[in-house]
Amino acid sequence: MTWAAAVFLMLGVAGQRLFGMFVAGSLLARRPLSRSFADLVPVAVVAALVAQLTFSRAGSLEIDARLAGMAVAAVLVWRRAPFAVVVVAAAATAAGLRAF
């Protein structure tokens, strides 16, 4: 993270929020298909990040304790556990496996 990156991220995020508040509402209401595509973009990109963070290590795919932690996280998310429980249980699982 650099100050330049933080400033550019800020401009892009704030810009999209204001665009949504003042412009996008009426545009998207007329285009239901674009609306449902736009709805799914964040979920898709975040899921891709989750996959990369779970399986990648220095440019290649690798299966290790992270996968076990994420499996626990997935079950807890599915069971509607509180956010903090998901995060702590995932970390504890991975840490526990590494301790052996």
Place this chain on the structure above:
Amino acid sequence: MSKRQAAASGAAEYLTIAFTYFTVGVTVSVTLVDRGVDTGLTVGAAFMVHSATSVLAYVAVSDAGGAMIAGLLSGWLVASRFGLLAATLGARLHVGVPERVLAGLNAFDPNVAMAVREDKPGRVRSVFWRTTAMMIGGWIVGVFLGLWVGNVLGDTSRFGLDVVFPAALLGIIGGALRRRDALAAAFSAAAITLILFPALPAGLPILLSVAGAAVGVAYSQRQQVPS
């Protein structure tokens, strides 16, 4: 439900939201401090960007060795949902332009969801700002506590903190994943990234995972066609 019970469950909901954003704040700070980012920039990035997902997305791409522009694009893409949430809120919020600007800049998932549940315009406004205050309060305390936690822990992978990062992101989209089309989009996006990851420059597979959203749309279109 009696009035008293309703008030109690409302308060519990606000506290849950505050606690969630507290945890998200801790996660963001710890993640940045762990990468050697100094205190000023960690706090600056957290409060300027005003989106944990964007910061985490940027960090994930640069960790993988991606170019700055790829990190920025990922950070912007994951924040596009705030634009949609602001649009949803905007349609229900009848206030002057300055307050609309402020509300738009503070559009997050829980505050918009809770506000648009209300029927009366006055309630939409008060519930939105009350939820926002709880979230931001939790977030501020979390960011500062995270600075301290990050500095104290040292070797963070021993504590499984490399898993906190993806687990937090999964928790953020957990609610959305209850929809079938979102699940289809998520799995296709994950598959696209894992297949392309070893072959393409870092960051690019994440950007191409946007195609997963098209798979989700195709899935929901198919469901709507009567057989």
